[in-house]
Amino acid sequence: xxxxxxxxxxxxxxxxxxxQSVEVQDKVRDHPCFSKDAHHHYARMHVAVAPACNIxxxxxxxxxxxxxxxxxxxxxxxxxxxxxxKKVLAVAxxxxxxxxxxxxxxxxxxxxxxxxxxxxxxLSEKAPDIRLCVSTNGLMLPAHVDQLCExxxxxxxxxxxxxxxxxxxxxxxWIFWHNRRIRGKKAAAILIxxxxxxxxxxxxxxxxxxxxxxxxxxxxxxxxxxxxxxxxQKGAFLHNIMPLxxxxxxxxxxxxxxxxxxxxxxxxxxxxxxxxxxDIMSHCRQCRADAIGMLGQDRHAEFTLExxxxxxxxxxxxxxxxxxxxxEIERQRAAKRSRPQPPVLVSLDALTGAKPVPKSRxxxxxxxxxxxxxxxxxxxxxxxxxDGQQVDQAFAEAQTFAIYQLDVAHAPRLLETRxxxxxxxxxxxxxxxxxxxGAVLCTRIGFDAWQQxxxxxxxxxxxxxxxxxxxxxxxxxxxxxxxxxxxLDALAxxxxx
Amino acid sequence: xxxxxxxxxxNCWACEPLxxxxxxxxxxxHFVIEAARCNGCEGExxxxxxxxxxxxxxxxxxxxxxxxxxxxxxxxxxPSAWSQVQQAIQAR
Ligand code: SF4
Ligand code: SF4
Ligand code: SF4
Numbered sequence: 001x002x003x004x005x006x007x008x009x010x011x012x013x014x015x016x017x018x019x020q021s022v023e024v025q026d027k028v029r030d031h032p033c034f035s036k037d038a039h040h041h042y043a044r045m046h047v048a049v050a051p052a053c054n055i056x057x058x059x060x061x062x063x064x065x066x067x068x069x070x071x072x073x074x075x076x077x078x079x080x081x082x083x084x085x086k087k088v089l090a091v092a093x094x095x096x097x098x099x100x101x102x103x104x105x106x107x108x109x110x111x112x113x114x115x116x117x118x119x120x121x122x123l124s125e126k127a128p129d130i131r132l133c134v135s136t137n138g139l140m141l142p143a144h145v146d147q148l149c150e151x152x153x154x155x156x157x158x159x160x161x162x163x164x165x166x167x168x169x170x171x172x173x174w175i176f177w178h179n180r181r182i183r184g185k186k187a188a189a190i191l192i193x194x195x196x197x198x199x200x201x202x203x204x205x206x207x208x209x210x211x212x213x214x215x216x217x218x219x220x221x222x223x224x225x226x227x228x229x230x231x232x233q234k235g236a237f238l239h240n241i242m243p244l245x246x247x248x249x250x251x252x253x254x255x256x257x258x259x260x261x262x263x264x265x266x267x268x269x270x271x272x273x274x275x276x277x278x279d280i281m282s283h284c285r286q287c288r289a290d291a292i293g294m295l296g297q298d299r300h301a302e303f304t305l306e307x308x309x310x311x312x313x314x315x316x317x318x319x320x321x322x323x324x325x326x327x328e329i330e331r332q333r334a335a336k337r338s339r340p341q342p343p344v345l346v347s348l349d350a351l352t353g354a355k356p357v358p359k360s361r362x363x364x365x366x367x368x369x370x371x372x373x374x375x376x377x378x379x380x381x382x383x384x385x386x387d388g389q390q391v392d393q394a395f396a397e398a399q400t401f402a403i404y405q406l407d408v409a410h411a412p413r414l415l416e417t418r419x420x421x422x423x424x425x426x427x428x429x430x431x432x433x434x435x436x437x438g439a440v441l442c443t444r445i446g447f448d449a450w451q452q453x454x455x456x457x458x459x460x461x462x463x464x465x466x467x468x469x470x471x472x473x474x475x476x477x478x479x480x481x482x483x484x485x486x487x488l489d490a491l492a493x494x495x496x497x
Numbered sequence: 498x499x500x501x502x503x504x505x506x507x508n509c510w511a512c513e514p515l516x517x518x519x520x521x522x523x524x525x526x527h528f529v530i531e532a533a534r535c536n537g538c539e540g541e542x543x544x545x546x547x548x549x550x551x552x553x554x555x556x557x558x559x560x561x562x563x564x565x566x567x568x569x570x571x572x573x574x575x576p577s578a579w580s581q582v583q584q585a586i587q588a589r
Contacts, residue, residue: 051510054550056571062552063507078510107510114514173573176511176550179542183573218589253572258587 024237027208032099033133033155034210034238041329042099045091047084048076049115053107055137055175055191057161058253059214059244065106067245067252068159068212069135076106081118083305085126090308092127093318095299096325100154102133110140113147120151128152129319135159135212139175139191141198145205155208158195162220163227165189170219173253196234203235210238215262215270216254217244228274241271243465245444264392264443264466271464378407379438380415381461381476383469388417391463391472394444395453396424401434404473412473423449431456441472498560499532500545505556512547512557521547 028034032042053066060067065074079087092098101123103109109116120132131154138158148156162168168188175187182190202209211231213224220227228239244261246254262270384398385391393400399422405413420433423446431452434440439459453460463472499520502512506527513521513528520534530547537560538545548557548565554572555564569575574582 052514052550053509053511053552056552062509062511111511112514173571179546179549180544181549254586257583260587260589 023206024208028237031155031208037333041097041333043095043097044100044102045088045098046102046104047079047087047119048106049079049081049084049119050103050105050109050112051078051107052111053137054111054139054177055108055187056173057137057214058171058173058259059216059246059255061251061255062107063251066104066108066135068137068214069104077305078106081115081122083308084119085122087303087305087308088123088130089126089313089315089318090311091303092130092322093311093313093315096318096322097329098130098322099326100131100133102135104135104157108137108139109134110136110144113140113144117147117151120153124151126315127319129322133157136198137191138195138198139177140194142194142201145198145201148202149205149207153207155210156198156202157210157212158199159212159214160192160195160199160227160231161213161216162188162223163192163196163230164223165192167220167223168192171216196230199231199234199236209236210240211236212240212242213274214242214244215267217260217262217266219259221262221266221270224270225273238276239274241267241274243267264390264464267464268466378405378410380404380436381406381412381439381441381473382418382434382437383473384440384442385469389469390465391441391443391467391469392465393442394446395430395440395442395449395460396444396446397422398442401440402469403437406439406473406477412470412477427452431458434458439476441476498537498539499535500530500537500547500560500565501532501558501562502528502530502547503556503558503564505553506551507553507556509552511550511552515546515550517541517546 032038033044048065053060053062056062057067063075065076088098088101103116103119116134123130123132130152132152133155134148134153135157136159138160141156141158161171165185165188168191169185172188172191174181174183175191176182177187177190199209199211211227213220213227215221215224224241231239244254244259246252246259246261248255248258381404382401383391383404384393384395384400385402386393386400388402399419401418401420403415403418405415418433421429423430427449430449435456435458437458439461440453441461441463443465444462445453445460450460461476463475502521504527508523508527510523510528513523515521516530516535517538518534518536520531522529522531545557545559545565548559551557551566552571554566554568554570557565559565569579
């Protein structure tokens with residue numbers, strides 16, 4: 001009712017956005033990638049089919065995967081569209097919770113339109129129930145919007161670091177456009193124009209668009225609030241700020257030049273200035289471009305090419321099973337929603353540090369009941385913290401860990417403060433130093449360390465630098481409980497089938 | 498008349514799909530241009546396509562053996578100005 005009143009008095013442009021936002025909010029609230037609850041129940045995967053890129057970002061070394069989408073220094077196994085489809089179908093047959101497939105690289109999906117669309121076309125045909133997403137630098141987006149919409153496209157992520165070509169020229173030295181290399185401000189102007197046009201075209205067609213920006217101190221830090229305003233006005237449902245990563249050993253221009261990375265205070269300030277309207281997961285962890293699985297879990301190693309080639313799959317039966325599993329997940333989620341809500345472990349206020357978290361929770365029989373027994377006797381978490389207040393260190397450089405006891409039934413308890421050798425200098429010594437812990441909580445974890453931690457049964461968890469330790473621990477506690485519940489609930493029917 | 502790829506190539510694939518003559522081939526240790534197929538994009542494009550998208554200075558040589566993208570041409574910073582720019586960036 002209210003909406004209609006707004007519609008009548010509004011201009012054409014704002015009418016479109018307000019009408020859209022209701023629909024968009026509904027979509028996002030329940031989305032496997034953006035809803036905190038749905039995220040635990042559904043699996044996502046990426047395939048690396050798109051190697052080429054058509055621009056240069058100063059924070060990227062093109063020896064490795066697109067820095068917008070991956071942890072630095074990562075190289076994914078490049079797949080042909082044919083193999084990628086096989087792999088997705090194999091995964092979808094074994095992990096029936098799979099609901100979203102992404103193409104994010106290793107370069108730019110739309111700089112490799114043949115490979116990207118060949119993959120999408122075959123998948124739309126063979127597994128029409130799986131939704132597709134792409135992440136792009138946006139240069140070729142307007143040219144491909146219609147083609148994208150022909151497929152089962154669910155959402156698009158565009159990395160937009162600026163809307164001012166002066167600033168763009170300090171981030172992008174050149175682009176490849178209409179068969180020529182274009183440099184400097186002119187290049188940045190074209191890129192920005194295409195990005196914003198692509199955003200508007202997608203929003204008009206009702207496709208969810210998320211914007212990522214890399215915060216580069218002294219370059220776009222003062223400018224991102226303006227970027228945020230403009231992209232939201234043009235229909236983006238989420239603006240996500242990521243800190244620049246620039247190390248000399250990554251061989252990027254910024255790394256070699258000594259461009260500094262943002263402090264946690266700077267990052268917090270910009271994130272707050274660009275805050276999103278909805279309480280949704282804005283920070284998808286910087287996963288590998290070919291990761292597979294549910295939150296915090298990667299089953300990539302199980303799906304080797306040899307194994308995929310040898311699998312005989314009944315696709316119709318697999319799709320049927322996915323439909324059943326999805327229906328079951330939705331039934332459980334609905335049942336959970338209708339139960340009286342337990343007190344929330346992490347309130348939004350707690351995350352922003354506005355209100356203290358209660359020291360102990362009141363007795364509550366409903367609260368995460370199945371998880372309590374599962375996590376008994378709980379586990380230790382090593383928190384990489386310099387000052388004992390904030391999570392402020394990457395795993396590679398952390399030497400001081402606060403060791404907390406975590407279980408679902410009690411508030412986190414500090415056991416000790418421990419000094420270990422920095423993982424960057426001696427990974428195995430660092431691993432030995434935290435081997436009694438069930439999880440490591442830090443700001444960033446390198447690829448090798450990530451793998452080895454997981455292999456040792458230690459959950460790597462990363463949060464935005466500067467997150468208060470209290471909030472991060474509460475979040476880890478809630479996530480662990482939810483993940484355990486979700487994994488068991490969701491996997492049980494699948495495994496027994 | 499043929500262009501050539503050097504050991505500086507990082508195997509990024511950018512050039513491969515662009516060649517109008519399918520002269521670029523993925524190979525180990527780095528991509529190669531089949532000399533017999535490459536015509537420098539003559540009659541098709543004003544600029545050689547492979548060298549117009551290649552992100553690595555010095556990775557592609559023109560028929561005379563000179564790098565199409567010499568040092569400083571892609572970063573936009575001539576080698577002589579490197580340390581000056583580095584200082585400016587470090588002051589950010
Ligand atoms: S868009 Fe991605 S792959 Fe291309 S230069 Fe930028 S970070 Fe690298
Ligand atoms: S110069 Fe033109 S024809 Fe020769 S390899 Fe490069 S793209 Fe192909
Ligand atoms: S574009 Fe340059 S670096 Fe990339 S594969 Fe071709 S020659 Fe190698």
